[in-house]
Amino acid sequence: MILLVDISMLHDMALNFENYIEIDSEHLCEKRIEMYEKKDADILREVIPALNAIIYDAEKYKGWILEQFDK
Numbered sequence: 001m002i003l004l005v006d007i008s009m010l011h012d013m014a015l016n017f018e019n020y021i022e023i024d025s026e027h028l029c030e031k032r033i034e035m036y037e038k039k040d041a042d043i044l045r046e047v048i049p050a051l052n053a054i055i056y057d058a059e060k061y062k063g064w065i066l067e068q069f070d071k
Helices: 004-038 041-070
Strands: none
Touching: 004 041
């Protein structure tokens, strides 16, 4: 049985992972808007590092979730 304290810790850790992903997602949106406003498709290439960061953070998040159920 998961205790309330454990649920609070899980919530806080999950929120931390999600915040990293959200920050990178916001960067994607900003670059898409910039590309449209400047009519410059090359700006879209600038989202690749953010996409890589999202993938990395999502994999870390996934791994952390799986670890919680292996305990």
